[in-house]
Amino acid sequence: MAEQSCIFCKIVAGEIPAAKVFEDERALAFRDINPQAPTHALVIPREHIASLGDAVESHEALLGHLLLIGARVAREAGLAESGFRTVINTGAGAGQSVFHIHAHVLGGRRLSWPPG
């Protein structure tokens, strides 16, 4: 179910534009509007799930699908050799700003440790 006030649901519905890099029947990926690396995409499910903390067992395959799409997007961006980092923030305190679950995929530059 789409949440009326959710910006990512609006992207899913095509009501707000996004620089899509992948989409299928369950999910889509698009460029982060505030990129933190040469490649920085977000992968989201079409279904509205507020955060990883709200995901339940029936979402298992969908969550894995998001990770596999992220790997695919990274590969297509030429990051298979140099590597990439996948990040999911859960809760405002961890940096989550849109409450529709999303996996960040970053690569194309040196990624330091710790991850924030």
Next chain:
Amino acid sequence: MAEQSCIFCKIVAGEIPAAKVFEDERALAFRDINPQAPTHALVIPREHIASLGDAVESHEALLGHLLLIGARVAREAGLAESGFRTVINTGAGAGQSVFHIHAHVLGGRRLSWPPG
């Protein structure tokens, strides 16, 4: 299949100790030996998958399971309110040091952006 030289396969087999915080038939979670936050756990599948870049579609549910276990571990560590960050490094260039896929779960301190 366990990889003979893989330190995480040895943890799965019980040949190397780890501070486990969760385990079931498909996966386990344990404290990172070099923690970067008050809570810093690793979630790994029992099956040896070298990296997210090596995961295939049949791993979809298992990958999602790792994320859900991470959320559970975070919840049990009292991070439901303050939030947590889940990070998967793919490739040495992204900071992956053990080539058995693992999700880092970090929380209990302020997490900055970008994530490394």
